[in-house]
Amino acid sequence: xxxxxxLLFSMLLLILRSFEHTSAxxxxxxxxxxxxxxxxxxxxxxxMLSSWKPxxxxxxxxxxxxxxxxxxxxxxxxxxxxxxxxYLTGSISPSLVKVxxxxxxxxxxxxxxxxxxxxxxxxxxxxxxxxxxxxxxxxLPSDIGKMTQLYDLSLSGNxxxxxxxxxxxELTQLGQLKLGNNLLTGPIPLGxxxxxxxxxxxxxxxxxxxxxxxxxxxxxxxxxxxxxxNKFSGKIPNSIASLAPNLAYLELGHNALTGTIPSFLxxxxxxxxxxxxxxxxxxxxxxxxxxxxxxxxLDLSHNxxxxxxxxxxxxxxxxxxxxxxxxxxxxxxxxxxxxxxIYSLKLAKCGIKMNLNDWKPKETYFYDYIDLSYNEISxxxxxxxNKTDYLxxxxxxxxxxxxxxxxxxxxxxxxxLELSRNLAYGKVPKSVSGLESLNLSYNHLCGxxxxxKFPASAFVGNDCLCxxxxxxxxxxxx
Ligand SMILES: *[C@@H]1O[C@H](CO)[C@@H](O)[C@H](O)[C@H]1NC(C)=O
Ligand SMILES: *[C@@H]1O[C@H](CO)[C@@H](O)[C@H](O)[C@H]1NC(C)=O
Ligand SMILES: *[C@@H]1O[C@H](CO)[C@@H](O)[C@H](O)[C@H]1NC(C)=O
Ligand SMILES: *[C@@H]1O[C@H](CO)[C@@H](O)[C@H](O)[C@H]1NC(C)=O
Ligand SMILES: *[C@@H]1O[C@H](CO)[C@@H](O)[C@H](O)[C@H]1NC(C)=O
Numbered sequence: 378x379x380x381x382x383x384l385l386f387s388m389l390l391l392i393l394r395s396f397e398h399t400s401a402x403x404x405x406x407x408x409x410x411x412x413x414x415x416x417x418x419x420x421x422x423x424x425m426l427s428s429w430k431p432x433x434x435x436x437x438x439x440x441x442x443x444x445x446x447x448x449x450x451x452x453x454x455x456x457x458x459x460x461x462x463x464y465l466t467g468s469i470s471p472s473l474v475k476v477x478x479x480x481x482x483x484x485x486x487x488x489x490x491x492x493x494x495x496x497x498x499x500x501x502x503x504x505x506x507x508x509x510x511x512x513x514x515x516x517l518p519s520d521i522g523k524m525t526q527l528y529d530l531s532l533s534g535n536x537x538x539x540x541x542x543x544x545x546x547e548l549t550q551l552g553q554l555k556l557g558n559n560l561l562t563g564p565i566p567l568g569x570x571x572x573x574x575x576x577x578x579x580x581x582x583x584x585x586x587x588x589x590x591x592x593x594x595x596x597x598x599x600x601x602x603x604x605x606x607n608k609f610s611g612k613i614p615n616s617i618a619s620l621a622p623n624l625a626y627l628e629l630g631h632n633a634l635t636g637t638i639p640s641f642l643x644x645x646x647x648x649x650x651x652x653x654x655x656x657x658x659x660x661x662x663x664x665x666x667x668x669x670x671x672x673x674x675l676d677l678s679h680n681x682x683x684x685x686x687x688x689x690x691x692x693x694x695x696x697x698x699x700x701x702x703x704x705x706x707x708x709x710x711x712x713x714x715x716x717x718x719i720y721s722l723k724l725a726k727c728g729i730k731m732n733l734n735d736w737k738p739k740e741t742y743f744y745d746y747i748d749l750s751y752n753e754i755s756x757x758x759x760x761x762x763n764k765t766d767y768l769x770x771x772x773x774x775x776x777x778x779x780x781x782x783x784x785x786x787x788x789x790x791x792x793x794l795e796l797s798r799n800l801a802y803g804k805v806p807k808s809v810s811g812l813e814s815l816n817l818s819y820n821h822l823c824g825x826x827x828x829x830k831f832p833a834s835a836f837v838g839n840d841c842l843c844x845x846x847x848x849x850x851x852x853x854x855x
Pocket of ligand 2: 657659681
C-alpha cells in the first residue's frame with residue numbers, strides 16, 4: 378500500500394514537473410499573445426505554425442526565440458514564394474500586444490493582409506520591423522514617427538499607398554529604411570536628412586516624384602541607396618558626393634533624370650553597383666570613372682550618352698550594360714574582354730564593328746547573358762556559344778553574323794535566342810524547340826522547320842524555310 382501511494386505520488390510529481398516545463402517555461406502573456414496571433418491566421422497550408430500548441434512551451438515553437446528562456450523577443454516567419462503552399466494568410470492580431478518584450482518581427486514572403494498594424498505602436502521594445510513581401514495596404518500612419526526606438530524599418534514589397542509621412546524624420550535611430558516595391562506617391566520627405574545613422578535607404582519601385590533632394594551631406598553612413606523605378610526628375614544632386622567613402626550601391630535607374638553624370642562618382646572608392654539606366658543623361662561618361670577599379674555592376678543603358686567612353690581600370694567587371702546610347706565603341710572593350718568573372722554583357726547598339734572571330738575573351742564560362750544586337754559584327758558566334766555552359770540569353774539581331782545555324786550549340790540552360798537580320802544559313806535545329814523565345818527572321822535559312830511553339834514572324838524573311846507556321850514544304854516531284 379505504502380509502495381503504491383509512493384508510486385502515485387512520484388507520478389503526480391512527474392506530471393506536475395512536465396507541466397511546469399511546458400506551459401510554465403514561457404511567459405503566460407507571451408503564450409496567450411502568440412496563440413491570439415495564430416488565431417488571426419486563416420490559412421496555413423504548409424503548417425508553419427503547427428508547433429504552436431496550447432499548453433506547450435512557446436519558446437520552442439517554430440519561428441520563436443526567447444530571452445532567458447522565458448520572454449519571447451523575436452518572431453521570424455518566412456514563406457517560400459517558389460512553392461504553391463509556401464505562404465501564410467491572415468492579419469496581425471491586436472492581441473500580439475501581450476508579447477511585450479518583442480524586439481523583432483520578421484515576416485518574409487507570407488500573405489499578411491490589412492492596414493499597417495496599430496499594435497506595433499504598443500510594443501515599446503520593438504526595434505526591428507521587417508514585414509517584407511506581404512499584402513499590407515492603405516496609407517502609412519502619419520504618426521509613424523512615434524516609434525522612435527526603431528533601428529530597422531522594412532515594409533518593402535507590400536501595397537502601401539499615399540505619401541511617405543513626414544514624421545518619419547523622428548525615427549533618428551534608423552539604420553535601415555526600406556519602403557521599396559509599394560505604391561507610394563509624392564516627394565521624398567526632406568526630414569529623411571535627419572536620419573544620420575541610415576546605412577540602407579530603399580524607396581525603389583514606387584511612384585515617387587519630384588527631384589532627388591540635395592540633402593545627402595548628413596547621410597554619410599549610407600552604403601545602399603536605391604531610388605530606381607520611380608518618376609524622379611532633375612539632376613543628380615551635388616551632395617551625393619559626400620557619400621563617396623562608404624556608398625556601395627547607387628541605383629537611380631528607370632526615372633526621368635537629366636543632365637550629365639557627375640564626375641565625382643569616380644571618387645566612390647567602395648562602389649560595387651551603379652545603375653543609371655533608363656534616364657536621360659547626356660554628354661559623356663566622366664573620365665574619372667577610370668578610378669572605379671572595384672565596380673562589379675555598371676548599367677548606363679538607355680540614356681543619351683556619347684563618345685568617348687573612358688578607359689576603365691577595373692579588374693573584374695561582372696555585369697555591364699551600355700546598350701542604347703550614342704556610343705561608337707568600334708570593338709568590345711579590353712577591360713570587358715579581360716574580365717575573369719563576367720556573366721552579363723550587354724552592348725546593343727554600341728557601334729561595334731568587329732569580327733567576332735577576333736574576340737578572345739579571357740573567360741566565357743560564367744556567361745548567362747550576351748546582348749550584341751544592332752551592331753556591325755561579322756564572323757560567327759558558334760565558337761562562343763560552344764564555350765558557354767550556362768548561357769540563358771543570346772541576343773545578336775541586326776548584325777552581319779555568317780554561320781551554319783545547324784552547328785550552333787543550344788545549351789540546356791538557354792531560354793532566349795534572337796538572331797534575326799543576320800546572314801545565318803543552314804537548317805533550323807530541333808534543339809530550339811525548348812526555348813522560351815526565338816527569332817531567326819531575315820537570314821538565309823532553308824529546309825523544313827522542326828515543330829515549335831513560335832509564330833511565323835520568328836521565321837519569315839529566310840531563303841527557303843518551310844513547314845508550320847510557314848507554308849508547307851513542297852513535296853518532291855510536285
Ligand atoms: C492572400 O490573402 C488574400 C486575402 O485573404 C486571399 O484572397 C488570397 O487568396 C491569398 N493568397 C494566397 C496565395 O493564399
Ligand atoms: C533627352 O534629352 C535630349 C537632349 O536634351 C532630348 O532631345 C530628348 O528628347 C530627351 N529624351 C527623352 C526621352 O526625354
Ligand atoms: C584618379 O584618382 C587619382 C588619385 O586620387 C587622381 O589623381 C586622378 O586624377 C584620378 N583620375 C581621374 C581620371 O579622375
Ligand atoms: C565544341 O566544343 C567541343 C569540345 O570542346 C568540340 O569537340 C567541338 O568540336 C566544338 N564544336 C564546335 C561546333 O565548335
Ligand atoms: C522577329 O524580329 C522581327 C524583326 O527583326 C520582328 O518584326 C518580329 O516581330 C519578331 N518576331 C518575334 C516572334 O519576336
